[in-house]
Amino acid sequence: MTKLKITETSLRDGHQSLIATRLTTDEILPVLxxxxxxxxxxxxVWGGATFDTCLRYLNEDPWERLRKxxxxxxxxxxxxxSRGQNILGYKNYPDDIVEKFHKNAIYEGIDIVRVFDAxxxxxxxxxxxxxxxxxxAHCQCAISYTTSPVHTKDYYLKLxxxxxxxxxxxxxxxxxxxxxxxxxxxxxxxxxxKVTKLPLELHTHCTGGIGEMTMxxxxxxxxxxxxTAISPLSSGTSQPATESLxxxxxxTERDPELxxxxxxxxxxxxxxxxKKYEENGTLNVKVLMTDPKALIYQIPGGMLSNLxxxxxxxxxxxxxQEVLExxxxxxxxxxxxxxxxxxxxxxxxxxxxxxxxxxRYNII
Numbered sequence: 127m128t129k130l131k132i133t134e135t136s137l138r139d140g141h142q143s144l145i146a147t148r149l150t151t152d153e154i155l156p157v158l159x160x161x162x163x164x165x166x167x168x169x170x171v172w173g174g175a176t177f178d179t180c181l182r183y184l185n186e187d188p189w190e191r192l193r194k195x196x197x198x199x200x201x202x203x204x205x206x207x208s209r210g211q212n213i214l215g216y217k218n219y220p221d222d223i224v225e226k227f228h229k230n231a232i233y234e235g236i237d238i239v240r241v242f243d244a245x246x247x248x249x250x251x252x253x254x255x256x257x258x259x260x261x262x263a264h265c266q267c268a269i270s271y272t273t274s275p276v277h278t279k280d281y282y283l284k285l286x287x288x289x290x291x292x293x294x295x296x297x298x299x300x301x302x303x304x305x306x307x308x309x310x311x312x313x314x315x316x317x318x319x320k321v322t323k324l325p326l327e328l329h330t331h332c333t334g335g336i337g338e339m340t341m342x343x344x345x346x347x348x349x350x351x352x353x354t355a356i357s358p359l360s361s362g363t364s365q366p367a368t369e370s371l372x373x374x375x376x377x378t379e380r381d382p383e384l385x386x387x388x389x390x391x392x393x394x395x396x397x398x399x400x401k402k403y404e405e406n407g408t409l410n411v412k413v414l415m416t417d418p419k420a421l422i423y424q425i426p427g428g429m430l431s432n433l434x435x436x437x438x439x440x441x442x443x444x445x446x447q448e449v450l451e452x453x454x455x456x457x458x459x460x461x462x463x464x465x466x467x468x469x470x471x472x473x474x475x476x477x478x479x480x481x482x483x484x485x486r487y488n489i490i
Contacts, residue, residue: 129168131351134368135216138170140359145408146431147179151191158198164388166202167351169236169364171195173206177214182473189234189347196235210243211250213361216468225257225352230323232261242268244469248288268298271306274462279314283321302426304331308343317346327351338366345380358396363430398404410434412417423450429470445481452477457460
């Protein structure tokens with residue numbers, strides 16, 4: 127086996143999962159030169175909720191953020207998360223808009239576009255794949271992993287072949303809710319490796335307390351790349367810690383061989399940054415707590431942090447547990463969709479309405 131490659135998520139999904147994507151560009155820029163020395167395979171820095179949050183809450187230009195990050199990062203691939211036909215929004219957009227958006231993202235510095243569809247519908251990915259490939263960038267297609275009577279191993283293997291036939295350069299198992307069990311991960315990775323030679327990446331969360339177990343089992347199964355976050359932005363509803371995984375694999379054939387001194391400096395920097403979010407309440411202790419019930423609720427990390435912010439604004443934090451229990455019921459009513467944007471927002475909002483109003487589906 128070759129050495130493991132690491133995608134650092136702290137500048138996108140790490141802070142999206144823990145502090146509702148509130149890191150500012152000014153907080154990101156000072157540490158970029160050190161991050162570029164760490165030896166990451168790639169850094170996820172854009173897409174997901176970053177675009178919306180820059181405009182809606184931070185009064186920032188997301189394109190300018192990307193340009194500034196690219197100016198600092200010379201040696202590491204920059205990665206974004208795209209929702210395909212939904213781009214970075216919550217509805218379908220016309221093909222010409224999808225094409226122009228992704229072309230510009232690549233022009234401004236994105237090397238790898240990870241694209242997914244909330245319904246795992248290949249039709250919603252084709253235009254993005256076509257555009258990314260035409261621009262000479264790397265297109266990674268992600269399966270939105272969930273469990274239900276219809277989401278079987280054969281279902282995922284067929285999806286992988288559809289991705290490969292559509293032109294994917296690599297595949298990602300996107301376990302947005304942190305529900306992929308270790309031995310299920312081992313079997314799924316082994317099965318995928320039998321049907322495709324494309325590089326395979328794992329994205330998971332620690333919400334239910336099994337993220338590190340699943341990741342280590344995935345490494346043993348032969349995963350090529352994994353997503354981790356620097357320690358101050360890791361664990362809880364985020365990803366496993368970058369430094370911890372590197373130390374766990376040190377001296378083995380899968381050793382990522384990252385620069386541990388750089389990782390320590392990066393961690394020290396973000397420890398200071400995160401103090402502000404602890405003090406102003408943006409970092410809620412609930413997102414740092416292990417909740418094995420998340421394996422039942424199947425709520426993604428980013429959805430949990432945003433749900434807490436929303437319930438706090440409604441003065442309804444006392445009903446938080448009721449909302450968590452309502453989420454799987456709403457999901458079942460809707461036909462077991464994967465809980466990933468934009469469906470996670472739809473299911474989450476409906477669960478809140480059902481609980482806060484006191485009557486299910488009184489508000490839709």
